[in-house]
Amino acid sequence: MWNRPRFDLKVRLTLRVAAISAACFAAISAYFLITADRAAHARIDDIAAIVAKTLELQQGKVQWVASPRSDFPNLDPVSAYVMTPGLCLAFRGPGGDMLQRFCSGAPTPASPPPQLFAAFYRSLFDPGREAARPVIVRGAKLGETVVSVDPAVQTAEAWHEAGRLMLALAIALPLLCVLVYAALARALRPTRMIGSGLERIAAGDLTTRLPPFDLAELSAIRDVFNHLAESLDIALAERAELTRKLIALQDEERRHLARELHDEFGQSLAAIRALASSARQTAAQDCPDLLGECDGIARTATGMMETLRGALFRLRPPDVEELGLVASLEGLVAGWNGRSRGQTRFTIRFDGTFESLPAATSASLYRIVQEALTNAAKHAGATRVSLELAMHTEEIALAIDDDGRSNDPAAKSGMGLLGMRERVAALRGQLSFEAAPNGGSALRVVIPLAAADRQPLDRAA
Structure with a gap:
C-alpha cells in the first residue's frame, strides 16, 4: 500500500478559509473596480450633456441678439467649473473636424500602477472612452461635444482604489489565518485525547x-x-474465560491420560519386566541360548518405562502450587539438562519474587515454558537455550532465546506454539515469536499483573 502524505487538519482548513477569503476579497475588488468604471463613465456623460446644453444656450443667445460677431463655440465658460485632471473637452463639427479642444494636465502619480495591472484594467474596462452629445438648435444639429479622460489617469485612480483593498487584504488575511488556526487548534484539541x-x-x-x-x-x-x-x-474477558475453561479441561484430560498410562501401560511394562526376569532364570537352568532374548526383552521394557516416565512428567507436571513456580521451573530445566546428555544446555534466571502469583497463573507459565523448551530442543535443534523470568511493577516478562533453526515450520506453527498462544491469551498477555538478530529464535511473553490477579484460584495443572 502506498504511503500517502498526511496533512494537518488545522492547516488544511486554515488554507481553505484563506482561499475563500482571498476569493471574497477578489470579488469585492472586482465589484469596486466595475462600480468605479461605471461612475467615471457616468460622470463624463453628465459633463458631455452639460457642455452640449451650454453650447446650445450660447448659440441661442447669438441668434437672439443677432450679433454679427460670433464666438461659437466657446468652451471657456464651462471648462472653468468642470475641468479635472486628465479631462478633455472638445467640439466636433458636422464634418467631423475638431473645432475646439481643451485638456487639463495629468499630474504624475506618486505610485504609478504596475504594468500588469494597467494592461489587465485596459483590457477589461477600456479607459479613455469618449462620451459624445449632439448640439441641436431649432432642430438643426450644429455638431457634438466630446468628453474623455486620459487612460493613464483613470487607470491610476483604479489602482489607487484597488491598492487600498489589497492593503486591507494583506493585513486582514494573515490575521484571519492566525485566528482561524488558533480557533481550530482549540476546537480540535480533544482529537489528541x-x-x-x-x-x-x-x-x-x-x-x-x-x-x-x-x-x-x-x-x-x-x-x-x-x-x-x-x-x-x-x-476478551469472555474469550479469556472460555480459554481458561478449555485449558482446564485439557489439563484434566492430561491428568486422566496420565492416570490411565500409569495404571494400565505402566503395570503392563512392569509385568513384562518381571516375566522377562523369570524367563531368564528358567533359561539359565534349562536353555542358556535364550538368555540374550530375555535380556533384550528386559532392556526394551526398561527403555519403554523411561519413556513413559518422561511422558507422564510432561502430562502431569509437579504440583506448582505446593512447590512454587521457581522450584518447578528449576526442576524442569534440570530434567531437560539430564535428558539431553550434554547435547543441549539449558539455563534459567529469575528476577523478582513469584510467591504471590495465583496458582492458575503459575501453572500457565509453567506450561508455556514447558512447550517452549520442547520446541527449542526437539523442533529447532538448539544447542543452547536460555530462559529469563522477570517480575516488574505492572507485568511479568518471560524471555526464551535459543540458537536453533528459526525457520523450522514446526517450531513456528506447531500445536505447542498454538497452546502457548491460548494460555497467553487467557492471561490477557502478549506473545511474540521471531528470529533473533544473531540467529536462532526469540520468544517473548508479557503478562499484565492486573490480568494475573484476576485469575481464578482453580488449579490449571
Whole structure:
C-alpha cells in the first residue's frame, strides 16, 4: 500500500478559509473596480450633456441678439467649473473636424500602477472612452461635444482604489489565518485525547475511556469509542474465560491420560519386566541360548518405562502450587539438562519474587515454558537455550532465546506454539515469536499483573 502524505487538519482548513477569503476579497475588488468604471463613465456623460446644453444656450443667445460677431463655440465658460485632471473637452463639427479642444494636465502619480495591472484594467474596462452629445438648435444639429479622460489617469485612480483593498487584504488575511488556526487548534484539541485513547486500546488497555467533549461531533465519536472499548473488554474477558475453561479441561484430560498410562501401560511394562526376569532364570537352568532374548526383552521394557516416565512428567507436571513456580521451573530445566546428555544446555534466571502469583497463573507459565523448551530442543535443534523470568511493577516478562533453526515450520506453527498462544491469551498477555538478530529464535511473553490477579484460584495443572 502506498504511503500517502498526511496533512494537518488545522492547516488544511486554515488554507481553505484563506482561499475563500482571498476569493471574497477578489470579488469585492472586482465589484469596486466595475462600480468605479461605471461612475467615471457616468460622470463624463453628465459633463458631455452639460457642455452640449451650454453650447446650445450660447448659440441661442447669438441668434437672439443677432450679433454679427460670433464666438461659437466657446468652451471657456464651462471648462472653468468642470475641468479635472486628465479631462478633455472638445467640439466636433458636422464634418467631423475638431473645432475646439481643451485638456487639463495629468499630474504624475506618486505610485504609478504596475504594468500588469494597467494592461489587465485596459483590457477589461477600456479607459479613455469618449462620451459624445449632439448640439441641436431649432432642430438643426450644429455638431457634438466630446468628453474623455486620459487612460493613464483613470487607470491610476483604479489602482489607487484597488491598492487600498489589497492593503486591507494583506493585513486582514494573515490575521484571519492566525485566528482561524488558533480557533481550530482549540476546537480540535480533544482529537489528541482520541488518538491517545486509540493507541492505548491498540496496546491492549481496554479500560481506556474518553471524557465528555463540548462539540457534538466529538461527543458522538466519544460515545462510539467508549462503547467499542467496553464491548471489546467484555468480549476478551469472555474469550479469556472460555480459554481458561478449555485449558482446564485439557489439563484434566492430561491428568486422566496420565492416570490411565500409569495404571494400565505402566503395570503392563512392569509385568513384562518381571516375566522377562523369570524367563531368564528358567533359561539359565534349562536353555542358556535364550538368555540374550530375555535380556533384550528386559532392556526394551526398561527403555519403554523411561519413556513413559518422561511422558507422564510432561502430562502431569509437579504440583506448582505446593512447590512454587521457581522450584518447578528449576526442576524442569534440570530434567531437560539430564535428558539431553550434554547435547543441549539449558539455563534459567529469575528476577523478582513469584510467591504471590495465583496458582492458575503459575501453572500457565509453567506450561508455556514447558512447550517452549520442547520446541527449542526437539523442533529447532538448539544447542543452547536460555530462559529469563522477570517480575516488574505492572507485568511479568518471560524471555526464551535459543540458537536453533528459526525457520523450522514446526517450531513456528506447531500445536505447542498454538497452546502457548491460548494460555497467553487467557492471561490477557502478549506473545511474540521471531528470529533473533544473531540467529536462532526469540520468544517473548508479557503478562499484565492486573490480568494475573484476576485469575481464578482453580488449579490449571
